[in-house]
Amino acid sequence: MAGEQSDGDPWRSAGRRLRRRAAQPAGTAPPGPFRPGFWRSPIRSPWLTAVFGLVLLLGITVLFVTGLLSYAAYNPGLGAVNDQTPDKGILGFYLFTWPTHPSWLYRLNQGVHVTLGVVLVPVVLAKLWSVIPKLFEWPPARSPAHAVERLSLLLLVGGVVFEFATGILNIQLHYIFPGSFYTLHFYGAWVFIAGFVVHVVLRLARMWRALRSRRLGEVLRTDTAHTRAEPSDEAGPVAASPRAATMSRRGALALTGAGSLALLVVTAGQSIGGVWRRTALLAPHGQSLASGPNGFQVNKTAASVGITADDIGPAWRLRLHGPAGTLTFTREQLLAMPQDAAALPIACVEGWSTDDQHWSGLRLAALAALAGLPHPGSVLVESVERGGSFSTVLLAGNQISNPLSLLALHVNGADLSPDHGYPARVIVPANPGVNNTKWVRDLTFRA
């Protein structure tokens, strides 16, 4: 080619400049963390990084999938009232009608999503610690490829901390993040996953090589006194002038694992329930309200969303809308109708859930038939609650027709308490807790 040898080719000369800079000895790096001798831990090694990387590869994949499923569980495709991120565009490509079987599906999905997220915190920290010398690489960019790759790491590292922080703050109701949790956590996840996927594609082979470079058993048999730095390699985070080890690699793995275990122990009980709830010492819903039929956990008490005694007093009426017109019922009239029962959990997007509670009331399918629409496509459920993102919700046809789906009037043999939705609430198998509307006033069945 004509321009092959020409220095006038701006592309080639720019690349050459970058490489010339890259070829300069690291001695010209600014002092401090940019110098190779600064980072001295002897246990930083491609193998250790690869172990943390493998755990995160598996764990974050589960987090992403359960997160996508959690969004699908809201049935955002049914209508605007169900969709917290209506401008998602193509990012909702995978949505499907959320099933009602098995009834613990959402409970499991959310328990795994939140508990696993909490448990992975020390692994994320350990992974970041193990590669920190790479942040201070000198020169900062060896080539255009290296520069864009480092920019993609901003998506990866910024994204992982952003997602963990918004999730962990949200489950503690500490709303200091700048905007709606749903918007930030959903779009943030897609920004993050873009960085995550390229990182996996570019590093999978290196991770595999590093994992195979040592036997796990050999690392687990090596104590601190026998721990040595690995031979320096160009790609890895190996210290140039390591100090003597104060912790073995097996110690670093054990420390990270102990951190995960400690978080698991003080958290998981709020999702597992039963006697395990007592172990959830630091989890937001490890406590119980009281003993008795209405003692299980609530997401929002009646007082916190402004439900007054008048709203749910004797003047309360249920209104059914459908082809048969509008039918109005007092609570006594509803109680006089044949009652059905279902044992179902409350499972919150925040990860906590209750054991199965014994609900009784009227089947949604029976109410649909009363309204003159035996096989409705959806029902709009409206609460007495004024305002609030979840005071109105749409349920899908499969959720109405499931015989376990109730407009509940009783729980565990007693009247619902005001906090659990007295006079009447929706309970649907595998439904996210916020879509099991409390203090129901209107049901509008649609074809």
Place this chain on the structure above:
Amino acid sequence: MTVSNRLRAWYGAHPLHLLLMACCFALAGYAAVQLLTGRPLQVALWFIGGALLHDLVLVPLYSGADLAAQAALARHQHGSEAATPTDPTAAALPTTGFVNHVRVPVFLSLLLLLVWFPLILRRSEPYTGATGFSQDVYLGRWLLITAGVFAASALLLGARLLRRHRRTHPRHPHHRRPHHRRRPRR
């Protein structure tokens, strides 16, 4: 030189790398447009701040504290060695033996605080109203867990020191076989 080779020479990686990166930034950009609607500056600050939080804030804090603790332990050890050379606890363990008995409980305690600080420090305003639960229980629980892990670490250290002491000062040497020694652990 082919176009692809020239691109490779300038770019510094296979053209597939460039395509992958373009794909990555296009998807991230598509989501970021929505992420940044509303309060773009604050969201960007949270995102970029997140990328730097560990490396530029947490690492200097915990590495600094760790180096300081190691230096203090080493000083203490040399001091006690000089004062009471026969003290069995001095020099029975190298500094590294002590430092992990401090590191592990500190790490576990601070990790729990890092994750659950809004509840432990009673920062979550809507919590009590929304859930009906008291937020006051968490600080006490965290402090008790912290006391528990430090106590466990101290007990373990005590047991290790006792074992070393017994090994170096056998009480009834006659009852022991002449060259009996527990093999040092690898």
